Amino acid sequence: EPEVTQTPSHQVTQMGQEVILRCVPISNHLYFYWYRQILGQKVEFLVSFYNNEISEKSEIFDDQFSVERPDGSNFTLKIRSTKLEDSAMYFCASSDVRAAGTGGEQYFGPGTRLTVT
Amino acid sequence: KQEVTQIPAALSVPEGENLVLNCSFTDSAIYNLQWFRQDPGKGLTSLLLIQSSQREQTSGRLNASLDKSSGRSTLYIAASQPGDSATYLCAGRDNYGQNFVFGPGTRLSVLP
Numbered sequence: 001e002p003e004v005t006q007t008p009s010h011q012v013t014q015m016g017q018e019v020i021l022r023c024v025p026i027s028n029h030l031y032f033y034w035y036r037q038i039l040g041q042k043v044e045f046l047v048s049f050y051n052n053e054i055s056e057k058s059e060i061f062d063d064q065f066s067v068e069r070p071d072g073s074n075f076t077l078k079i080r081s082t083k084l085e086d087s088a089m090y091f092c093a094s095s096d097v098r099a100a101g102t103g104g105e106q107y108f109g110p111g112t113r114l115t116v117t
Numbered sequence: 118k119q120e121v122t123q124i125p126a127a128l129s130v131p132e133g134e135n136l137v138l139n140c141s142f143t144d145s146a147i148y149n150l151q152w153f154r155q156d157p158g159k160g161l162t163s164l165l166l167i168q169s170s171q172r173e174q175t176s177g178r179l180n181a182s183l184d185k186s187s188g189r190s191t192l193y194i195a196a197s198q199p200g201d202s203a204t205y206l207c208a209g210r211d212n213y214g215q216n217f218v219f220g221p222g223t224r225l226s227v228l229p
Contacts, residue, residue: 042222105163111160
């Protein structure tokens, strides 16, 4: 069964460093998302991406964050200068149609645990 | 702005019981709602997606309902098993955006 994959599973970085989290969405999906979950808190939306551009972003997704689909399979989240409060589990998700449409089920990857020291 | 809550925060039941998990949302202009399961330290596994035009969805021992007028969704688990122990999250999407708004989850423990 197709699944969303994410690498690495755990990333440790020092404050101020840049990190890139990688995701491979399900191959025929068109919409891609990043969410994060700080330990013990709710899952929070960061950004959605369609047709090679950001279609929606939350207040969390400030100038320190960027997303890219560098090729036909990968979807990346970059944090330019990490802060302690960026420590969280980051989930990538994909759907085959806009989440509003018929179907629109979002499939999540296993997550990348980011620890900023 | 859509807000999603879940009650109870935690639930412990003996194996074999039928149980109901509750999810409430503030904006009745909900487009669809998805239920997930999350095991400790793991990702989210999709269980059921209900479109706004639907009243319920079923998958195996799971049944999810959606009542837009009352702002509620329920997840019914029949004949619970220890393997059902996990945190169950509901997430609603409204008409105004693409993202899902998640509830805090209900942590379920099914005791053998």
